[in-house]
Amino acid sequence: MGINRYIDHTLLKPEATQKQIEKLIQEAIDYNFMSVMVNPYWVVYASERLKDNDVKVATVIGFPLGANTTGIKVLEAQQAIKDGAQEIDMVQNIGELKAGHLDKVTADITAVVRLAHAQDVLVKVIIETALLTEDEITTASKLVAQAGADFVKTSTGFATRGASLNDIKLMYNAVGDTISIKASGGIHSLKDAEAMINMGAARLGTSSSVAIVTGK
Template sequence: MELTTKELAKYLDHTNLSPESTEEDIIKTCQEAVEFDTASVCVNSYWIPLVTKELTGSTVNPITVVGFPLGATNTATKVFETNSAIDDGAEEVDMVINIGELIAGHDDNVTEDIRKVAEATHAKGKLLKVILETSYLNDDQIVRGCQASEAAGADYVKTSTGFSSAGAKLADVALMRATVGDRLGVKASGGIHSRKEALEMIEAGASRLGVSATVKILSE
């Protein structure tokens, strides 16, 4: 696959979710995103008001994470986080599923958790991505997680938080794409460090990439 740097940039959610990030670090992340015209800047919700301000006048969206990184917060908390972040300026929300409930086979509970967040997100006209944390899951669980996300009304499924034992894998991305077809987006996140790896993820079926190595990837 061949993409220009400008084309590739619009696949990228320029991500800074480090707990050590300062205001200066977040501003720098925003400046990099605006320079390269990425799809978005993805940060923890505390920083959304600052990011929204810094991205004003650009085509880069502020986005945030919910139930992050473990997914085991209750649904009401995830919905509150979602509403608060959107009110502060978030255009997209990346939520973590209840991973243990998926592994246990309690798919109805997983679906309902996602559905409530999807309803809150869509009520405000925004997009929802659902993080499966594929490093903990087998193929059957990945498929079921995708099916639950689609049934609940999500807009994307996403591989990883970047805080687990492994990030995105090509086989997982391909499986997710095969499961959701062209009905949902697929976001590959975690462990993407080069232009080659980014393009391979897109070829496997990713329509968005979560990366912190944005500058390196787009400067290659």
């Protein structure tokens, strides 16, 4: 598989304009990236533009803090799917994970997973590794797998750092091949991308997608 098909071509900045979203979509078409990752507001626009293309439309739920109520996350996911989202990247309840309230974390994820899977929509769960200890990364990854999600994902890109190779190693050791891993944040070059894939990542979230595939 070419490196391009690992990439969720991402633009989640709050100040993103339609012109910038259109550029993102056109680049995804030109380079045949796996998906465009946009905020929920842009899902309808992206879905219309990509209706005759195999580039998927992905969006974020409970983003970037993960502190929405479960009910709101479910409603947000429901609307996104109605609007055309084919993949959902939700943020776990980070505070509850750190507090050790694991049943609440699992229930939060499971509610979104059940809704999405009933409509054949893939779910990735962002655990925000920058805010977790190594033990918490391991625990969170296992919970994501137990909740039935398709991917465990490192980062929102809005915390103190993005993905690290150690994050991927810890996540892979926790889940093995039971679910997939997405590395996101801080991936700026082909060298970065290949290192993440070699460590176990099956998907990459980056805004440097064109530079990665062209070397420019």
